[in-house]
Amino acid sequence: MTDNRLSRAFTALADPTRRDIVARLALGDATPGQLAEPFDVSLQAVSKHLKVLEDAGLISRSRDAQRRPCHLETEVLDLMSAWVERYRRRAEERFQRLDAVLASLDEEEEEAS
Amino acid sequence: MTDNRLSRAFTALADPTRRDIVARLALGDATPGQLAEPFDVSLQAVSKHLKVLEDAGLISRSRDAQRRPCHLETEVLDLMSAWVERYRRRAEERFQRLDAVLASLDEEEEEAS
DNA sequence: CTCGTATTCAACCGTGCGGTTGACAATGCA
DNA sequence: TGCATTGTCAACCGCACGGTTGAATACGAG
Numbered sequence: 028m029t030d031n032r033l034s035r036a037f038t039a040l041a042d043p044t045r046r047d048i049v050a051r052l053a054l055g056d057a058t059p060g061q062l063a064e065p066f067d068v069s070l071q072a073v074s075k076h077l078k079v080l081e082d083a084g085l086i087s088r089s090r091d092a093q094r095r096p097c098h099l100e101t102e103v104l105d106l107m108s109a110w111v112e113r114y115r116r117r118a119e120e121r122f123q124r125l126d127a128v129l130a131s132l133d134e135e136e137e138e139a140s
Numbered sequence: 141m142t143d144n145r146l147s148r149a150f151t152a153l154a155d156p157t158r159r160d161i162v163a164r165l166a167l168g169d170a171t172p173g174q175l176a177e178p179f180d181v182s183l184q185a186v187s188k189h190l191k192v193l194e195d196a197g198l199i200s201r202s203r204d205a206q207r208r209p210c211h212l213e214t215e216v217l218d219l220m221s222a223w224v225e226r227y228r229r230r231a232e233e234r235f236q237r238l239d240a241v242l243a244s245l246d247e248e249e250e251e252a253s
Numbered sequence: 254c255t256c257g258t259a260t261t262c263a264a265c266c267g268t269g270c271g272g273t274t275g276a277c278a279a280t281g282c283a
Numbered sequence: 284t285g286c287a288t289t290g291t292c293a294a295c296c297g298c299a300c301g302g303t304t305g306a307a308t309a310c311g312a313g
Contacts, residue, residue: 030156037154042301043143046223053230059260072302074261079300093259093310101235104228110159111224115217117166122214155271172290185272187291192270206280206289 032084033110036103039083044068045076052086052099059095145197146223149216152196157181158189165199165212172208 040046048062063073077097080086084103088095153159161175176186190210193199197216201208 030159033159034154034156037150038300040224041147041150041154043147044301046143046146049227053227053234055234060258068301069303070260071262071304075301078261090310095260099227099231099234101228101231104224104231108221108224108228111153111217111221114162114166114212115214115221118212118214118217121166121168121212151270157271173288181271182273183290184274184292188271191291203280208290 029106032103032106035079035083036085036107039079039085040107042076042079044073045080048073048076048080048097049085049099052097056096056098058097062097142219145216145219148196149198149220152192152198153220155189155192157186158193161186161189161193161210162198162212165210169209169211171210175210 040049044066047066051057051062051065059070059073059077062077063070066073077086077088080097081088085100086097087100088097153162157179160179164170164175164178172183172186172190175190176183179186190199190201193210194201198213199210200213201210
């Protein structure tokens with residue numbers, strides 16, 4: 028369940044073009060045409076990327092005449108941030124603890140000398 | 141550059157098995173054998189997953205006789221967290237601002253009534 | 254209704270991923 | 284040295300990805 032959501036989210040952001048699109052949308056909503064313009068890929072390719080991002084829940088799309096403005100959503104970013112932060116913190120704690128062990132070893136050396 | 145690092149990192153975590161491995165390693169170092177045991181995939185498959193994680197910089201491997209214990213690294217997790225957090229925060233800010241606009245519209249309605 | 258604009262859909266293609274099985278390398282132990 | 288343990292390398296397979304081009308759709312303007 029949540030597993031699939033995370034898989035889709037990480038897969039979506041594994042592509043540099045899609046990360047660029049997310050970065051662009053963080054500044055404000057934009058249409059596929061506007062999003063395609065700075066990149067050297069076809070509009071159809073961008074459309075596919077947007078579908079991937081939408082399926083991942085990272086963006087939503089509304090309607091304005093022929094245009095389909097894209098909007099960056101926060102919920103999935105929250106999920107991803109929480110996942111990464113969780114294990115980053117644990118790894119960090121283990122790292123600190125290792126430092127503590129090394130420090131105590133140093134102390135023992137000091138005392139021994 | 142950093143682009144490739146992020147791509148490799150997101151790609152690595154796009155796979156549920158690899159996320160499980162990371163979760164396991166957050167509790168402590170483990171050998172490929174120990175990591176393969178709880179999963180219903182071959183040791184070779186796990187070995188491949190570990191190579192992907194290592195190439196992404198998410199884990200490092202040392203040597204202990206025949207064993208190759210795996211260790212979770214924090215640096216790339218830091219990178220990922222920073223990237224996600226950056227855009228999550230921007231999207232959040234834009235969301236708050238939208239709320240503010242809606243609230244001010246409500247106020248105008250109140251005053252008009 | 255017709256035309257132009259904006260976007261998506263469909264089919265195809267090359268490449269890479271995740272899985273398998275089988276052979277090989279590295280190390281500890283009798 | 285011979286053998287068991289642990290892990291990796293290599294070749295193959297099915298499938299999904301990211302890209303393309305060409306056709307179809309949806310809508311506003313005239």
